[in-house]
Amino acid sequence: MAQTTLKVQGMTCGHCKVSVEGALQELAGVSNAEVNLEEGTVNISYEEANVTIEAMQEAVEGQGYDIV
Numbered sequence: 001m002a003q004t005t006l007k008v009q010g011m012t013c014g015h016c017k018v019s020v021e022g023a024l025q026e027l028a029g030v031s032n033a034e035v036n037l038e039e040g041t042v043n044i045s046y047e048e049a050n051v052t053i054e055a056m057q058e059a060v061e062g063q064g065y066d067i068v
Contacts, residue, residue: 001031002048005041007068008060012037016065023059027051040068 011020017035020042024033029050035042044056057067 001045003043003045004053004056005043006053006057006060007041008035009040009066009068011035011040011065019063020060020065023063024056027055027059030056 008020011017017037020035021033024030024042024044027046029047030044031047032045033042034044042060046056060067
């Protein structure tokens with residue numbers, strides 16, 4: 001199980017948290033995604049064989065947020 005942290009710009013509220021976590025958890029291979037609104041980050045646990053960091057970035061950007 002691999003872990004990564006993405007810096008996400010534009011998350012400000014509980015809805016942002018739910019949107020980003022939900023989009024990531026829908027990806028095959030992502031087992032957990034946890035947003036920290038204060039830090040503007042999302043910590044992700046995933047299987048490297050099943051999902052790429054690029055796919056995770058695209059999922060977040062698809063919700064309207066920017067990866068920094």
